[in-house]
Amino acid sequence: MSKKSSIEKINPTEVKSVLMAGVGGQGILRASDILCLVMMESGMDVKKSEVHGMAQRGGCVTSHVRYGSKVYSPIERKGNVDILLAFEKLESLRYLDYLKPDSRIIINELELYPPAVNLGDMTYPGQAIDLVKESFKTVKVVKAHEIARKAGNLRAENTALLGVLSQWLDLEITMWEKIIWEVFPKKVVDANLKAFHLGRAA
Amino acid sequence: MKVLMSGNEAIARGAYEWGIRFGVGYPGTPSTEILEEFSKYDGVYAEWAPNEKVALEVGIGAAVAGARAIVTMKHVGVNVAADPLFTVSYTGTNGALVIITADDPSLHSSQNEQDNRNYAKFAKIPMLEPADSQEAKEFIKIAFALSEKFDTPVFLRTTTRVSHSKSVVIIEDPLPGEDKTEIRITPSKYVMVPAMARLRRLEVEKRTQALREYAETFGENRMEINSTEVGVITAGMPYNYTKDVFPEFSYLKLGMVHPLPEKLIRExxxxxxxxxxxxxxxxxxxxxxxxxxxxxxxxxxxxxTNEFDPGVVETALKGKKPTTVRLPEVAIPPRPPNLCPGCPHRGLFHVLGKLKTFVAGDIGCYTLSFMKPLEGMHSCICMGASIGMAHGMSKALKEKGKGKVVGVIGDGTFLHSGITPLLNMAYNQGEAVIVICDNRTTAMTGMQEHPGTGYTLQGAKAKELDIFALAKVLGIDSVRVIDPYDIKNTREVMREELARPGSSVVISRRSCVLFKRHQTEIRKPLRVDVNKCVGCRNCIGLGCPPIAWRKFADMPADQVIKNAKKQEGNSFIDADLCTGCTICQQVCKVGAIVEVE
Structure with a gap:
């Protein structure tokens, strides 16, 4: 369980940010939409940014979410992201220059091989988590795939990771539940709610 | 009501709220969602045109008939539409005409990063530039109001960050769409022969002068005076980046980037x-x-070059880079976009790569085949360039080019701007082989309909273009159809057509694997039988995402199964990603790739 002190308090004068990073097809855009809607529900201003199009074809995908009482830029500058949510292990390494020394990181323990690794030209950095831990104090590692399987829908990995993220954000659980209800089609709502709660307890 | 909207969704919403009911465009990142979203609103007519020039002409026609029309395209699309653009500036619009140009600084999904603000000045057309979704929704309304007030087409420019970032928008009830259309015959305004165009030319100067004066008091050219140490003149997304880092500065935020308000700027x-x-x-x-x-x-x-972010602005003005944490010293493999597992283009480019031809390519998913390991494309300039270039190369090379030059173009791109170059090749007795990768949709931008799909943007059944018959009627000597999942036949047909004198078109037809309409077969995923794999890497050479190379050196000794003397590893297929297309099975010479039981 998360300690109270580790919850990201919302300070109205300060803009905070979450950076989600992973691979096309992992549901990152949906996840960042949900996060924004929950932020809006709790009365904050919020902006998010990502790149569509070519990047979807198995390339790396990022989504910046920034929130506070008034947000101007939808993208965060390097060295200023508060929380990194990595949907894939190797992708946790790619954006470390966006973080501050005290930033917190969630890593989904999943390996998706990029082309150069498949071809045998480069090695997959299997020690990614240890490397991240060398530079950052708060690193939470989860297996969202297993959580999603337990919840009964393998595609609910993204909501499982939102559940993990929710431990660190000062947002009412009922707001998360409301938005998940609204966003997903009826037949997958239960699995996604379950995945979210399992992630929140992970 | 407050909702979260992308800039593109907000433009569509704003047009709908303002009573606009006519839209036309051509898909292209980052503009595509504007027309897709607009087309879903009640009482709206919207269509995809085969290219941006046609889209603009359709929009001009609607406007001349008295309608208020929105025309959408990406920045390079304006190049295609430039011919009517420069002259509709002279004629004016009767109804109203707003052209969206969605620019792509940083080339996230484009072949160049041209700055289309230059078109506003060049074509003498006013241009508005919103900075976020709320502004996008308001500015599209202002754009239509300006078009009506000044009898001019109006540009609304976005960039990728404005189009694709999401922010809070207050939505309002829509105004009713009023029908003001009628046939009015005013040749002095719309027949641009020299004598009449000269007169309209003078009107353009008068209009620009009037717009210049309007810009001086335009509410969205606004000053924010804070500290007077530094003043920033900016527009669009860079306003947000700068405000974020330097809230203490004074700002002149320009909502209209052409024409500029000189007095206001001096003030x-x-x-x-x-x-x-x-x-x-x-x-x-x-x-x-x-x-x-x-x-x-x-x-x-x-x-x-490139788009900015708050860090770029901070670095430029403070003269130092932001401090970041110590980064681990490890090689991070890049993750570029790739052809999907089961992509039909993979079979075609595997064959083309082995034939050692020059492949003049085009714009679409298949452009990704230029990368390792397929390396199946050798040029890509603009939409439709493949055919003209292949023809030009083969004419210039003469005997040296016989059987060596191929042009590859997708179905959507062919219909966009491939028909006239194909006609040219047939007429001028070209010898190149043109492959039309017909994956039954506009895949790269997200499955938009086109004349070859049999459906319109709004879902009506349409006449489906017969590409085979079209190539024939244009005068191509030999037209053949292949299934790129059938490697042997694809290889044979390509060899035959390259050897044949005269012009050839090969239609490589297989639906995009992500496009649900044509997915009828259920295929089993494949796996590698390590008792048979000899480590020849034929399957690895396809660059298919589920297929990975496993070095023996990285494996525990008891897992190494050697089936050939010099074998250094074997292949592995991730069954969760595999679609069972069988292309790898066909290139495996030892039958080591089998169905998962």
């Missing part, structure tokens, strides 16, 4: 000690301000 410049122009890409505003004789800093500290 602002007089209030501040140091003046900056902060703009992405070209020094469009900066040069005009310099021409006013004002002292201003801009591209001397800011980059000419």
């Amino acid at each position: 602002f410049a007089a209030k501040v000690k140091k003046l900056y122009v902060i703009e992405e890409l070209d020094p469009f505003i900066e040069e005009q301000i310099r021409a006013m004789g004002l002292v201003v800093a801009g591209k001397d500290v800011f980059p000419f």
Whole structure:
């Protein structure tokens, strides 16, 4: 369980940010939409940014979410992201220059091989988590795939990771539940709610 | 009501709220979602045109008939539409006409990063530039109001960040769509022969002067006076980046980037000690301000290339890079976009790669085949260039080019701008082989309909173009159809057509694997039988995402199964990703790739 002190308090004068990073097809855009809607529900201003199009074809995908009482830029500058949510292990390494020394990181323990690794030209950095831990104090590692399987829908990995993220954000659980209800089609709502709660307890 | 909207969704919403009921465009990142979203609103007519020139002409026609029309395209699309663009500036619009140009600084999904603000000045058309989704929704309304008030087409420019970032928008009830259309015959305004165009030319200058004056008091050209140490003139997304880092500065935020309000700029410049122009890409505003004789800093500290972010602005103005944490010293493999597992293009480019031909390519998913390991494409310039280039190369090479030059173009791109070059090749007795990759949709931008799909944007059944018959009727000597999942036949047909004198078209037909309409077969995923794999890497050479190379050196000794003397590893297929297309099975010479039981 998360300690109270580790919850990201919302300070109205300060803009905070979450950076989600992973691979096309992992549901990152949906996840960042949900996060924004929950932020809006709790009365904050919020902006998010990502790149569509070519990047979807198995390339790396990022989504910046920034929130506070008034947000101007939808993208965060390097060295200023508060929380990194990595949907894939190797992708946790790619954006470390966006973080501050005290930033917190969630890593989904999943390996998706990029082309150069498949071809045998480069090695997959299997020690990614240890490397991240060398530079950052708060690193939470989860297996969202297993959580999603337990919840009964393998595609609910993204909501499982939102559940993990929710431990660190000062947002009412009922707001998360409301938005998940609204966003997903009826037949997958239960699995996604379950995945979210399992992630929140992970 | 407050909702979360992308800039593109907000433009569609704004047009709908303003009573606009006619839209036309051509899909292209980052513009595509504008027309897709607009087409879903009640009472709206919207269509995809086969290219941007046609889209603009359809929009002009609707406007001349008295309608208020929105026309959408990406920045390079405006190049295609440039011919009617420069002259509709002369005729004016009767109803109203707003053209969206969605620019792509940083080339996230484009072949160049041209700054289309230049088109506004060049074609003498006013241009608005919103900075977020709420502004996008408001500015599209202002754009239509300006079009009606000044009898001019109006540009609304977005960039990828404005189009694709999401922010909070207050939505309002829509105004009813009023029908003001009628046939009115005014040849002096719409028949642009020299005698009449000369007169309209004078009207354009009068209009630009009137717009210049309007810009001086336009509410969205607004000053925010804070500290007078530094003043920033900016527009669009860079306003947000700068506000984020330097809230203490004074701002002149321009909602209209053409024409510029000279008096307002002078007034602002007089209030501040140091003046900056902060703009992405070209020094469009900066040069005009310099021409006013004002002292201003801009591209001397800011980059000419790529989009900005708050960090770029901070670095440029503070002169130092932000401090970041110590990064681990490890090689991070890049993750570029790739052809999907089961992509039909993979079979075709595997064959083309082995034939050692020059492949003049085009714009679509298949452009990704230029990368390792397929390396199956050798040029890509613009939409439709493949056919003209292949023809030009083979004519220039003469005997040296026989059987060596192929042009590859997708179905959507072929219909966009491949028909006239194919006609040209047939007429001028070209010898190149043109492959039309017909994956039954506009895949790269997200499955938009086109004349070959049999459906319209709004879902009506349409006449489906017969590409085979079209190629024949254009005069192509040999037209054949292949299934790129059938490697042997694809290889045979390509060899035959390359050897054949005269012009050839090969239609490589297989639906995009992500496009649900044509997915009827259920295929089993495949796996590698390590008792048979000899480590020849034929399957690895396909660059299919589920297929990975496993080195024996990295494996525990008891897992190494050697089936050939010099074998250094074997292949592995991730069954969760595999679609069972069987292309790898067909290139495996030892039958080591089998269905998962």
